[in-house]
Amino acid sequence: MASSIQATDLDIYYGSFLAVHDVTMTIKPQTVTALIGPSGCGKSTFLRAMNRMHEVIPGARVEGKLELDGTDLYGPGIDPVTVRRQIGMVFQRPNPFPTMSIYENVAAGLRLNSTRIAKGDMDVLVERSLRAANLWEEVKDRLGKPGAGMSGGQQQRLCIARAIAVRPDVLLMDEPCSALDPISTLAIEDLINELKNEYTIVIVTHNMQQAARVSDVTGFFNIEGTGKPGKLVEMDETKRMFSQPREKATEDYVSGRFG
Amino acid sequence: MTTTAPRSAERAVDTPLTTVPRVGGVLPRWGTWAVLAAAAALVGGLLALVGFSISLFILATALLFGVAVYLWSRVIEGRRRAKDRLVTITVTGAFLLALAPLVSVVVTVLLKGLERFDPMFFTYSMSGILGPGGGAYHAIMGTLIITGLAAVMSIPIGLLAAIYLVEYGRGRLARAITFFVDVMTGIPSIVAGLFAVALFALFVGPGARLGIMGAIALSVLMVPVVVRATEEMLKIVPNELREASYALGVSKWRTIVKVVLPTAVAGIAAGITLAIARVIGETAPLLITVGLTTAVNLNPFAGRMATLPVFSYYSYASPGIPREAFVDRAWTAALVLIIIVLGLNLIARLIARVFAPKTR
Amino acid sequence: MNTSTAAPKTTTSATRPIRRPGDRIFAGAAAGAGVLILVILAGVAVFLLVQAYPALVAAPEELPTPSAGGEGFVAYVWPLLFGTLLSATLALLVATPLAVCVALFISHYAPRKLSQGLGYLVDLLAAVPSIIFGLWGLAVLAPLTVPPTRWLEDNLGFIPLFAGPASAIGRTMLVAALVLAVMILPIVTAVAREVFLQTPLLHQEAALALGATRWEMVQLAVLPFGRSGIISGAMLGLGRALGETMAITIVLSVSGGVTFNLISDGNPATIAANIALEFPESTGLDVNTLIATGLVLFAVTLIVNLLARYVINRRRDFSGAN
Numbered sequence: 001m002a003s004s005i006q007a008t009d010l011d012i013y014y015g016s017f018l019a020v021h022d023v024t025m026t027i028k029p030q031t032v033t034a035l036i037g038p039s040g041c042g043k044s045t046f047l048r049a050m051n052r053m054h055e056v057i058p059g060a061r062v063e064g065k066l067e068l069d070g071t072d073l074y075g076p077g078i079d080p081v082t083v084r085r086q087i088g089m090v091f092q093r094p095n096p097f098p099t100m101s102i103y104e105n106v107a108a109g110l111r112l113n114s115t116r117i118a119k120g121d122m123d124v125l126v127e128r129s130l131r132a133a134n135l136w137e138e139v140k141d142r143l144g145k146p147g148a149g150m151s152g153g154q155q156q157r158l159c160i161a162r163a164i165a166v167r168p169d170v171l172l173m174d175e176p177c178s179a180l181d182p183i184s185t186l187a188i189e190d191l192i193n194e195l196k197n198e199y200t201i202v203i204v205t206h207n208m209q210q211a212a213r214v215s216d217v218t219g220f221f222n223i224e225g226t227g228k229p230g231k232l233v234e235m236d237e238t239k240r241m242f243s244q245p246r247e248k249a250t251e252d253y254v255s256g257r258f259g
Numbered sequence: 260m261t262t263t264a265p266r267s268a269e270r271a272v273d274t275p276l277t278t279v280p281r282v283g284g285v286l287p288r289w290g291t292w293a294v295l296a297a298a299a300a301l302v303g304g305l306l307a308l309v310g311f312s313i314s315l316f317i318l319a320t321a322l323l324f325g326v327a328v329y330l331w332s333r334v335i336e337g338r339r340r341a342k343d344r345l346v347t348i349t350v351t352g353a354f355l356l357a358l359a360p361l362v363s364v365v366v367t368v369l370l371k372g373l374e375r376f377d378p379m380f381f382t383y384s385m386s387g388i389l390g391p392g393g394g395a396y397h398a399i400m401g402t403l404i405i406t407g408l409a410a411v412m413s414i415p416i417g418l419l420a421a422i423y424l425v426e427y428g429r430g431r432l433a434r435a436i437t438f439f440v441d442v443m444t445g446i447p448s449i450v451a452g453l454f455a456v457a458l459f460a461l462f463v464g465p466g467a468r469l470g471i472m473g474a475i476a477l478s479v480l481m482v483p484v485v486v487r488a489t490e491e492m493l494k495i496v497p498n499e500l501r502e503a504s505y506a507l508g509v510s511k512w513r514t515i516v517k518v519v520l521p522t523a524v525a526g527i528a529a530g531i532t533l534a535i536a537r538v539i540g541e542t543a544p545l546l547i548t549v550g551l552t553t554a555v556n557l558n559p560f561a562g563r564m565a566t567l568p569v570f571s572y573y574s575y576a577s578p579g580i581p582r583e584a585f586v587d588r589a590w591t592a593a594l595v596l597i598i599i600v601l602g603l604n605l606i607a608r609l610i611a612r613v614f615a616p617k618t619r
Numbered sequence: 620m621n622t623s624t625a626a627p628k629t630t631t632s633a634t635r636p637i638r639r640p641g642d643r644i645f646a647g648a649a650a651g652a653g654v655l656i657l658v659i660l661a662g663v664a665v666f667l668l669v670q671a672y673p674a675l676v677a678a679p680e681e682l683p684t685p686s687a688g689g690e691g692f693v694a695y696v697w698p699l700l701f702g703t704l705l706s707a708t709l710a711l712l713v714a715t716p717l718a719v720c721v722a723l724f725i726s727h728y729a730p731r732k733l734s735q736g737l738g739y740l741v742d743l744l745a746a747v748p749s750i751i752f753g754l755w756g757l758a759v760l761a762p763l764t765v766p767p768t769r770w771l772e773d774n775l776g777f778i779p780l781f782a783g784p785a786s787a788i789g790r791t792m793l794v795a796a797l798v799l800a801v802m803i804l805p806i807v808t809a810v811a812r813e814v815f816l817q818t819p820l821l822h823q824e825a826a827l828a829l830g831a832t833r834w835e836m837v838q839l840a841v842l843p844f845g846r847s848g849i850i851s852g853a854m855l856g857l858g859r860a861l862g863e864t865m866a867i868t869i870v871l872s873v874s875g876g877v878t879f880n881l882i883s884d885g886n887p888a889t890i891a892a893n894i895a896l897e898f899p900e901s902t903g904l905d906v907n908t909l910i911a912t913g914l915v916l917f918a919v920t921l922i923v924n925l926l927a928r929y930v931i932n933r934r935r936d937f938s939g940a941n
Contacts, residue, residue, distance in 0.1 A: 053505060088507070342832070350721075352720075415652070443656070443660055446663070447863075512646070572750055575757075
């Protein structure tokens with residue numbers, strides 16, 4: 001299932017404003033890649049460009065190449081809607097659909113697309129997704145209850161279950177723990193470790209310890225000043241990035257000297 | 260207390276205004292109520308001598324109460340507190356005064372309307388009725404049909420236009436629509452009626468009176484209300500839900516139909532109910548587009564129809580003989596109308612509360 | 620796996636994303652509905668103009684002449700316009716101070732728990748159909764005003780407003796204006812209340828921390844902040860009062876003519892009331908004339924409403940609140 005992603009000379013614009021400049025990176029299947037960097041450095045923008053979510057904002061566009069297993073995601077004839085089915089996303093704040101029950105939330109990806117699926121198969125899929133998100137034991141007795149009634153950490157795992165229920169190849173996570181308490185954060189981090197066996201995961205985080213804990217590869221984004229585009233400064237194995245980075249800026253950042 | 264001595268400029272800056280917290284007198288808790296009771300008793304007593312009038316009693320009591328509290332407080336608590344008390348009394352009095360018409364309207368309509376609030380009123384038309392008896396069955400049906408038609412025309416337009424403004428609209432077209440919806444909100448109802456008249460004068464010929472004309476006039480009034488209400492509700496749907504849906508690979512229109520609208524549905528339904536309540540009592544546009552009949556006409560595409568507000572108006576404004584029979588029917592029609600309108604308002608409240616997205 | 624190597628740019632960027640048929644149909648329908656609203660409004664203007672045109676160009680003696688005697692459309696519409704403006708202005712003068720007090724009561728004086736319910740009660744006032752206010756005005760309010768207007772005539776008759784002779788049944792401009800005031804009160808209150816509730820808590824607490832009484836706090840923080848809200852609310856109320864039909868039709872005893880006398884039986888009609896009164900019996904050019912007066916009413920309310928919106932929008936730009 002897991003796929004690789006290749007970005008080549010990727011520029012991302014909002015209107016005429018160049019937000020991210022000239023990013024080239026390879027993301028291997030079944031790895032966890034962490035994107036770190038100071039606020040406004042374009043790491044979230046880059047993440048959103050990877051499943052064409054940034055197009056939701058009017059005027060946003062990209063130049064360059066972004067490939068999923070060799071297919072150009074921005075090529076002519078590619079439908080952003082199908083891209084997003086292959087590349088799922090989990091957001092900063094848990095956002096379960098308030099009108100739906102826990103069960104319906106997990107089933108949402110298929111239901112909203114009116115995919116025909118037998119009730120029994122759907123039950124299996126929901127259970128499997130919830131189990132994969134380490135949530136099944138906690139919610140199996142109240143699947144019909146609204147998702148909004150759970151704790152923040154549970155809601156976030158529900159969102160992960162919802163994302164993996166559509167069986168994507170890649171899972172993008174945009175600071176998935178920044179709104180959660182330490183215990184819920186730990187639960188999510190454990191989950192990420194398990195999920196990487198099946199998915200390629202890219203996670204944006206502000207928390208360097210988290211990047212060090214969960215990721216195999218880390219990319220450091222930086223920005224030279226306000227109004228300047230964000231750039232990928234350095235990308236390497238996480239261990240190396242945190243012990244002996246090549247760039248001075250990386251070292252300053254991971255050692256907490258700025259950002 | 261220490262600052263009463265004349266101060267030089269430096270002293271005014273250097274010395275604190277008061278070295279000890281000011282402990283002045285304070286009116287007792289029961290003070291204002293006691294004054295109110297005393298004022299009422301005094302005014303009541305005086306009026307009893309010259310002839311009692313409820314409105315004069317309330318007015319004089321309120322005035323006396325305000326003045327008395329102000330003076331008492333001024334003596335004991337000082338000018339600033341006294342002024343504060345006076346304003347509190349004024350503002351509270353203004354609120355009670357504003358509620359008076361509402362209470363008076365409801366009581367009046369109830370008292371006068373109950374006279375003919377009988378089964379006959381709901382089952383008979385005025386066909387062949389010259390004096391007492393008869394009913395407003397034809398008018399009730401007419402009101403329901405015409406308002407229903409208006410709703411059927413305006414709800415889809417209003418909903419879709421609001422969806423356009425919130426979900427798609429950018430640039431000049433959206434700005435133009437927003438602006439002209441504002442303009443439309445301000446159209447006087449009689450002008451909406453004239454529009455329907457002018458429209459049908461061109462296509463059907465002058466002097467036409469049809470139910471559908473009334474429905475079109477009401478639509479002109481209803482569309483902007485539906486747009487505004489829906490817009491408000493769609494705007495408060497968090498963007499995160501749209502993004503969550505997009506990220507699941509759901510297309511935009513399905514996201515709108517299956518995520519955004521269900522999240523906002525309670526508010527939208529409440530808004531639409533209020534919009535219906537607003538137009539169901541409209542009289543002026545129906546007066547000039549639909550007219551009135553005495554018999555039942557359920558076909559909005561052929562001839563005049565009766566509607567409750569117009570029925571009520573004509574029964575009161577140009578009664579037959581005996582006058583009381585007509586006036587009673589006018590009030591009962593008003594009562595039915597007010598029950599419908601207030602009922603719709605209540606339903607809107609309930610919808611908004613009961614069907615709001617649950618969190619538990 | 621490394622950063623920028625200066626390779627030649629491959630600009631693929633299919634900037635225009637593919638739209639699925641469902642999306643295209645739905646977006647088209649939504650935009651269509653929006654355009655339809657524009658078309659309807661244009662229709663209102665065009666059809667009214669077309670139907671009003673014959674009256675505007677007709678020879679003066681052909682027009683109906685309830686008051687001014689064969690002098691053309693302007694002479695026909697002027698007393699009506701005067702009545703419209705007089706009744707609406709009076710209503711506004713009565714309703715605005717009261718509405719500000721009511722809004723203040725709901726936003727700052729009523730117990731917190733009650734204030735929402737009380738606001739709802741005032742909103743209910745706006746829901747009552749105008750025909751019912753008309754009936755109420757005639758049956759309840761008009762008789763109530765008879766003794767006071769007599770007194771006004773006797774004691775203040777030297778003021779043109781109260782010249783009299785006082786009406787014996789109370790179908791006066793005064794009562795019409797009072798009924799209108801009751802009808803626009805909830806509109807002005809609603810706008811003012813919203814703005815008062817938005818007063819930054821910080822300003823209010825700052826005032827209270829200086830030792831201000833509640834009234835001084837309201838004076839210092841709430842009223843200055845809410846001023847434009849009061850103005851725009853009043854303008855919206857005025858717009859409503861100008862176009863109000865049935866209450867005036869029922870309450871006001873009309874004889875035409877321009878007068879400031881508020882307490883007599885001889886009053887100018889308003890444009891809207893005149894249409895409601897005359898239209899059912901009119902044919903031919905009379906109908907065109909009435910439509911032309913409607914056009915005048917439309918224009919006046921349009922200007923008032925646009926001014927109100929302008930004030931609201933300008934406030935939005937300056938206040939910093941969303």
